[in-house]
Amino acid sequence: MRRLTPYLLILPGGLWLLVFLIVPLVYMASVSTMEGDVVNGFAQTFNFAGYLDAFGAYQTQFLRSAVYGLAGTAIAIALAYPMAYWIAFKGGSRKSTYLLLVLLPFFVSFVLRTVSWKFLLADDGILFEPLKSIGVLPEDFRVLQTTVAVVGGLVYNYLPFMVLPIYVALERVDYRVVEAAYDLYASRVGAFTRIVLPLSLPGLFAGVLMTFVPMTADYVNAAILGGPDNTMIGNIIQQQYLVNNDYPVGAALSFTLMAVMLIGIFAYAKALGTQNVLEAAAR
Amino acid sequence: MTTNQAGVGAADAAAPVVSAVPAIELDGVVKEYPSHGEVVQAVKGVSLTIAEGEFFSLLGPSGCGKTTTMRMIAGFEDPSRGTVKLHGKDVTDVPPNKRDVNMVFQSYALFPHMNVWENVAFGLRRRKTPEAEIKRRVGEMLEIVDLTGKEKRRPREMSGGQQQRVALARALVNRPRALLLDEPLGALDLKLRQAMQTELKRIQREVGITFVYVTHDQSEALTMSDRIAVMNHGLVEQLAGPREIYERPATAFVAGFIGTSNLLSGQVERVDDGFAVLDLGECGQVLVAGAPQKAGERIEVTVRPEKITISTDRPNGRASAICGQVTDVAYLGTYNSYAVSLSTGVEVTVFQQNALDSSTTAERGDSVWLSWQPQHSYAIGS
Numbered sequence: 094m095r096r097l098t099p100y101l102l103i104l105p106g107g108l109w110l111l112v113f114l115i116v117p118l119v120y121m122a123s124v125s126t127m128e129g130d131v132v133n134g135f136a137q138t139f140n141f142a143g144y145l146d147a148f149g150a151y152q153t154q155f156l157r158s159a160v161y162g163l164a165g166t167a168i169a170i171a172l173a174y175p176m177a178y179w180i181a182f183k184g185g186s187r188k189s190t191y192l193l194l195v196l197l198p199f200f201v202s203f204v205l206r207t208v209s210w211k212f213l214l215a216d217d218g219i220l221f222e223p224l225k226s227i228g229v230l231p232e233d234f235r236v237l238q239t240t241v242a243v244v245g246g247l248v249y250n251y252l253p254f255m256v257l258p259i260y261v262a263l264e265r266v267d268y269r270v271v272e273a274a275y276d277l278y279a280s281r282v283g284a285f286t287r288i289v290l291p292l293s294l295p296g297l298f299a300g301v302l303m304t305f306v307p308m309t310a311d312y313v314n315a316a317i318l319g320g321p322d323n324t325m326i327g328n329i330i331q332q333q334y335l336v337n338n339d340y341p342v343g344a345a346l347s348f349t350l351m352a353v354m355l356i357g358i359f360a361y362a363k364a365l366g367t368q369n370v371l372e373a374a375a376r
Numbered sequence: 377m378t379t380n381q382a383g384v385g386a387a388d389a390a391a392p393v394v395s396a397v398p399a400i401e402l403d404g405v406v407k408e409y410p411s412h413g414e415v416v417q418a419v420k421g422v423s424l425t426i427a428e429g430e431f432f433s434l435l436g437p438s439g440c441g442k443t444t445t446m447r448m449i450a451g452f453e454d455p456s457r458g459t460v461k462l463h464g465k466d467v468t469d470v471p472p473n474k475r476d477v478n479m480v481f482q483s484y485a486l487f488p489h490m491n492v493w494e495n496v497a498f499g500l501r502r503r504k505t506p507e508a509e510i511k512r513r514v515g516e517m518l519e520i521v522d523l524t525g526k527e528k529r530r531p532r533e534m535s536g537g538q539q540q541r542v543a544l545a546r547a548l549v550n551r552p553r554a555l556l557l558d559e560p561l562g563a564l565d566l567k568l569r570q571a572m573q574t575e576l577k578r579i580q581r582e583v584g585i586t587f588v589y590v591t592h593d594q595s596e597a598l599t600m601s602d603r604i605a606v607m608n609h610g611l612v613e614q615l616a617g618p619r620e621i622y623e624r625p626a627t628a629f630v631a632g633f634i635g636t637s638n639l640l641s642g643q644v645e646r647v648d649d650g651f652a653v654l655d656l657g658e659c660g661q662v663l664v665a666g667a668p669q670k671a672g673e674r675i676e677v678t679v680r681p682e683k684i685t686i687s688t689d690r691p692n693g694r695a696s697a698i699c700g701q702v703t704d705v706a707y708l709g710t711y712n713s714y715a716v717s718l719s720t721g722v723e724v725t726v727f728q729q730n731a732l733d734s735s736t737t738a739e740r741g742d743s744v745w746l747s748w749q750p751q752h753s754y755a756i757g758s
């Protein structure tokens with residue numbers, strides 16, 4: 094019985110994943126090479142046209158998604174790291190309050206939040222209209238339906254996923270170790286780059302995964318805040334599934350996205366393997 | 377606080393020659409912390425001078441301000457008032473990374489993501505020491521602390537004692553003008569602690585660096601130090617060599633904190649031939665040598681349990697002798713511990729070597745005389 098306990102513990106979660114992740118995944122993989130339509134049904138023909146589309150017709154959207162994901166992740170790091178640092182080291186007894194503030198947007202629906210940004214950023218909305226009327230901004234100034242709006246929305250929506258893991262990693266750094274670095278002649282910058290940053294890398298690493306992946310696959314921000322020039326691969330997939338009812342192409346695009354992202358993540362893990370960075374810090 | 381060096385004895389005689397410029401000088405150093413809207417004084421005005429090459433201990437109970445004092449020397453805390461000087465230079469406003477002292481933290485605070493070699497080389501690298509010299513000095517240092525061959529280990533792969541030695545090497549390799557150690561052996565078990573005490577003392581002699589050693593363990597301070605500052609409630613109660621601290625505690629607190637001590641109080645009846653005499657009538661008298669007291673004054677006198685002799689008859693000669701009744705006897709191996717109740721109600725502890733002739737030992741309920749040489753009782757300031 095005791096030997097079985099670990100298996101019993103992973104059984105519910107394992108079953109859940111099997112039923113709701115693996116089964117649909119396998120099914121979708123099979124759909125991705127089918128032909129047909131919703132009315133007459135799809136039949137397996139091992140047709141790989143959908144995959145060719147991914148690199149032909151939708152190359153631009155793939156690239157754009159990657160660029161938006163990278164830009165969004167970079168901005169999220171720049172915003173989240175100082176925030177997490179401040180909460181972890183200067184938050185004092187109010188740390189949990191600050192963390193709650195970071196998580197507060199999650200109490201409102203994702204779509205609702207994004208839509209409210211649409212009102213905020215509207216060309217003659219409450220933010221820009223007054224500035225335009227007093228002449229601070231030119232009449233044709235706009236943010237909505239631009240890259241700035243979409244990336245801004247992505248950063249806003251996924252920022253907590255960057256803050257939390259970095260915070261957890263920083264919180265675990267023993268401040269006396271930082272003092273020891275000062276004691277051993279490290280400057281403030283040196284103590285940060287050689288002690289604090291390397292020790293928080295696992296959190297940063299997790300934060301990048303937790304934001305880059307959903308940002309790249311996102312379609313809500315591009316749909317609500319973006320214009321025709323901001324279409325991401327997520328929007329195409331959504332369109333293929335729900336508008337064109339072309340399940341095989343939608344599935345093929347999804348799998349291509351997944352494969353590209355997995356390769357990217359492994360490359361990232363290998364290049365930035367915590368070990369290398371730690372060794373660099375020790376020099 | 378004066379630098380009291382009147383004490384003579386083996387430990388004091390071993391003190392190194394004091395160079396003209398002291399290694400560390402604290403002058404009226406105060407540290408205040410805000411706490412729940414009030415101001416608490418962790419250190420209430422400490423002045424002391426530590427000589428070059430000295431093994432100096434800050435000794436006191438937990439919370440008396442030892443760590444705070446040390447952190448002000450290292451530069452981690454800014455004194456609220458007073459100045460800190462290192463080698464004659466005022467460093468009160470100098471940050472820790474620009475001070476020529478290094479600290480060994482109580483928790484070691486080793487860099488967890490670096491191996492032993494990298495930990496020890498850290499300070500030298502920050503000072504842009506040539507790589508060849510780093511190699512040589514780290515190697516030498518690891519040899520001194522007996523960690524050669526363990527260069528590639530991470531801190532978490534080492535025992536407490538080994539981590540302790542890495543922490544020591546990491547600080548010492550920089551050849552600081554002074555090394556600050558905050559209860560460095562506190563986390564080790566008794567046996568390892570004793571071994572490390574000897575080890576630390578050997579290393580200090582070998583490198584000849586000033587050690588400032590914080591501890592709450594009085595026996596550790598007594599065995600290792602050239603001089604000790606006994607602290608209580610943010611103040612230095614006594615600053616002297618180990619022997620003097622033990623033999624001539626300056627205050628009741630020091631007497632009680634260092635070892636076991638008996639405290640007797642009474643009125644000086646007369647000053648007789650250089651001795652202040654506390655007369656207890658039929659039940660004897662206490663003589664205090666070299667006492668500046670005048671007749672009629674109330675004084676407190678300490679006497680260590682091992683200085684007292686127990687006898688059934690009143691001893692002859694010029695000695696302190698008081699009578700009492702044995703209320704408890706404890707057999708403690710090499711010696712017996714007696715609790716003797718005086719007519720005044722005060723209880724006195726007496727340690728007596730286990731005599732070869734066990735027939736002379738007193739039993740519970742016996743009426744006995746306690747006697748000791750006048751120089752062994754010492755009047756303390758109030």
Ligand SMILES: Nc1ncnc2c1ncn2[C@@H]1O[C@H](COP(=O)(O)OP(=O)(O)O)[C@@H](O)[C@H]1O
Pocket residue numbers: 409410411416417418419436437438439440441442443444445
């Ligand atoms: N950062 C701080 N804030 C408020 N009070 C402190 C702080 N550091 C120390 N104290 C107080 O100062 C006193 C002395 O502390 P410390 O120097 O650590 O004593 P020791 O090292 O002798 O145990 C304690 O009462 C402690 O509570």
Ligand SMILES: [Mg+2]
Pocket residue numbers: 439442443444
């Ligand atoms: Mg302390």
